[in-house]
Amino acid sequence: MKMRLDNRKMQILRAIIDDYILNAVPVGSRTISKHPGIGLSSATIRNEMADLEELGYLEQPHLSAGRIPSDKAFRLYVDDLMSNADLNPEEIRAANNYLSMKRGGIEAVVRQTAIALSDLTDYTSMVLSPQLRGIRLRHIQIVPLRELTAIVIIVTDAGITKNAFIRTPYNMDAELLDRISRRLTAQLYDCRVVDIDTNKVMESLYEFGNNVDFFKALINGIESNLEEGSKHIELSGAGNILSHPEYNDVERAKHILSVIEEQESLYRVLRDATKMEFTITIGAENENPGMRGCSIVTATYHMKGKPIGSMGVIGPTRMNYAKVLAILRYMGSCLSETLTSMLEEDS
Amino acid sequence: MKMRLDNRKMQILRAIIDDYILNAVPVGSRTISKHPGIGLSSATIRNEMADLEELGYLEQPHLSAGRIPSDKAFRLYVDDLMSNADLNPEEIRAANNYLSMKRGGIEAVVRQTAIALSDLTDYTSMVLSPQLRGIRLRHIQIVPLRELTAIVIIVTDAGITKNAFIRTPYNMDAELLDRISRRLTAQLYDCRVVDIDTNKVMESLYEFGNNVDFFKALINGIESNLEEGSKHIELSGAGNILSHPEYNDVERAKHILSVIEEQESLYRVLRDATKMEFTITIGAENENPGMRGCSIVTATYHMKGKPIGSMGVIGPTRMNYAKVLAILRYMGSCLSETLTSMLEEDS
DNA sequence: ATTAGCACTCGAGGTGATTGAGTGCTAACA
DNA sequence: TGTTAGCACTCAATCACCTCGAGTGCTAAT
Numbered sequence: 072m073k074m075r076l077d078n079r080k081m082q083i084l085r086a087i088i089d090d091y092i093l094n095a096v097p098v099g100s101r102t103i104s105k106h107p108g109i110g111l112s113s114a115t116i117r118n119e120m121a122d123l124e125e126l127g128y129l130e131q132p133h134l135s136a137g138r139i140p141s142d143k144a145f146r147l148y149v150d151d152l153m154s155n156a157d158l159n160p161e162e163i164r165a166a167n168n169y170l171s172m173k174r175g176g177i178e179a180v181v182r183q184t185a186i187a188l189s190d191l192t193d194y195t196s197m198v199l200s201p202q203l204r205g206i207r208l209r210h211i212q213i214v215p216l217r218e219l220t221a222i223v224i225i226v227t228d229a230g231i232t233k234n235a236f237i238r239t240p241y242n243m244d245a246e247l248l249d250r251i252s253r254r255l256t257a258q259l260y261d262c263r264v265v266d267i268d269t270n271k272v273m274e275s276l277y278e279f280g281n282n283v284d285f286f287k288a289l290i291n292g293i294e295s296n297l298e299e300g301s302k303h304i305e306l307s308g309a310g311n312i313l314s315h316p317e318y319n320d321v322e323r324a325k326h327i328l329s330v331i332e333e334q335e336s337l338y339r340v341l342r343d344a345t346k347m348e349f350t351i352t353i354g355a356e357n358e359n360p361g362m363r364g365c366s367i368v369t370a371t372y373h374m375k376g377k378p379i380g381s382m383g384v385i386g387p388t389r390m391n392y393a394k395v396l397a398i399l400r401y402m403g404s405c406l407s408e409t410l411t412s413m414l415e416e417d418s
Numbered sequence: 419m420k421m422r423l424d425n426r427k428m429q430i431l432r433a434i435i436d437d438y439i440l441n442a443v444p445v446g447s448r449t450i451s452k453h454p455g456i457g458l459s460s461a462t463i464r465n466e467m468a469d470l471e472e473l474g475y476l477e478q479p480h481l482s483a484g485r486i487p488s489d490k491a492f493r494l495y496v497d498d499l500m501s502n503a504d505l506n507p508e509e510i511r512a513a514n515n516y517l518s519m520k521r522g523g524i525e526a527v528v529r530q531t532a533i534a535l536s537d538l539t540d541y542t543s544m545v546l547s548p549q550l551r552g553i554r555l556r557h558i559q560i561v562p563l564r565e566l567t568a569i570v571i572i573v574t575d576a577g578i579t580k581n582a583f584i585r586t587p588y589n590m591d592a593e594l595l596d597r598i599s600r601r602l603t604a605q606l607y608d609c610r611v612v613d614i615d616t617n618k619v620m621e622s623l624y625e626f627g628n629n630v631d632f633f634k635a636l637i638n639g640i641e642s643n644l645e646e647g648s649k650h651i652e653l654s655g656a657g658n659i660l661s662h663p664e665y666n667d668v669e670r671a672k673h674i675l676s677v678i679e680e681q682e683s684l685y686r687v688l689r690d691a692t693k694m695e696f697t698i699t700i701g702a703e704n705e706n707p708g709m710r711g712c713s714i715v716t717a718t719y720h721m722k723g724k725p726i727g728s729m730g731v732i733g734p735t736r737m738n739y740a741k742v743l744a745i746l747r748y749m750g751s752c753l754s755e756t757l758t759s760m761l762e763e764d765s
Numbered sequence: 766a767t768t769a770g771c772a773c774t775c776g777a778g779g780t781g782a783t784t785g786a787g788t789g790c791t792a793a794c795a
Numbered sequence: 796t797g798t799t800a801g802c803a804c805t806c807a808a809t810c811a812c813c814t815c816g817a818g819t820g821c822t823a824a825t
Binding site for chain 1: 564
């Protein structure tokens, strides 16, 4: 006999998950039978639960306990069952309050966003700094620093500066480097990384002598510098994981903390997440084995309509997906708006 | 009858502290009487312990437990009793291993140092980014960004760039701003912040029109930018606090984590600590009430012989001060050396 | 198909006894 | 006079044991 997930099973599963998200305690048949909207006795629920367990949606920690939803159940939940929440006015006020202090440039805004996210959700939050790919060049300046070494400064239309050291083939003086800077600026003004035509730029530098390797290194440096973007991640509320009962086990908590601190894998998660408006990764779906047992929800933010970064929340698999999504949605649009307006208005 | 801390009491206290640092468990009279170098019976030790308690060096969690050293005892310990440790070859190898990858500029080095510190000590570590005060100016460049807004880029001899937005009084074109930049660079080349003579610089800008407010804002911007230094703190091993039994209480751990994450007070600690070669702050000596119960040990690092920043370790009051000091001393000199050499050699 | 009823399971939490590491005090001792 | 042996006492930790109750599966009646 083939079991199917009929409507009633779905309803029951949903009630179980809702309860579990709220209480973090295995939920029993009686609890569900008393649930408004479900007019069934606990015995019936038990039968259904047994079916759901067989289908892989529920798990039993031990015989005489209730059931807890599996990763698979949460997947179903976020895909089909979840009713999406909205922020209440109070939360919106709180969120705006965090963001009101937009002094201090992009980094400060990103940091404030991270703090707001972790405080509002009560989970750990992370915000990837804006990625520069697609941003346009405004100015290039090469400054001699000491013997045979110069520093290359790149300014973009986002008001972000980056800099890199470069080795010069001989002791080029400030004047020469300045002329080269002007030529480069003229050539590359308003270019994005992808627009850079190395050969053409090289040609335009011929008059400054036969230093092919140096020029090549210079252009490569500019390109790679713009391309790599900033790998910086702003974290906040790392301690929040200790608030949730699943991490009362100190060993577990320590482990997660070290994974979070390492940042490299978080960077990969956020980088990849920038391709999609929202992502939800549940428990074992995480690539990093250390993150199994956690869920990650992310949202993208934009600048002038283009996605340039993403932010996310790390919590237990039983996190309140609906609420987290709502908060991420709101904060994402706030951040997008702020960043875009920082380009247009005074700052 | 006046009790004094005679030599024997000191020895006993020292043995107690050593033992407590190692085991984190109240230590009893029998343990000490068996301690090599102390040829006394437990009964005698008990008498001495009672005296030490009366003098405020020991505390009893409850009647039938051993004693634990008070903050006052630890203070005495680090000031007078402690024998200073040296790193063993293996630790030196490990430390060098962390620092071998000095690719990627100052931030990367600072980060690596923080990671090494936390891994070697098993406590939480923090490293304050180099403070620029005392660093010399190399280049100033003002670039128009959009209507009425420009970005000011400052390059120092440490190869550090900083940038700030500035509002222009009218739409100054790139050419004009460039001429102003050159003039400023000429005027301020090789200056430290403290050397800047605002009036003289203002005078030299007269020829660029009567924009007193703008010029003033410009110079102020440069000054304050250099002055404030970077408030960035690199943290590592936040999760390590969970390794120590005093933080098995989740509430306590959460509290400390939130204090650490807030960073503002850590910045103040490290900033102030830059004035001294080493500092040790024990328990209640901390200014931040949230940090009482912790100890902080810091060391200064230098660039070309001048102190430009400090690094520290946060742990329980019973931390292994001798070892932590040795590690900080070693890492401090490594960092100083690396930073100084980054100025001189290619990077 | 649903439900009431029942026997069974098992973790959580409470009780009480035991253990052992520790103390203070006193009296004997060198 | 300082040191030590000895003893009575304290108290947290641990363990065995018990009870409680929330939960289950199964079966028979509706």
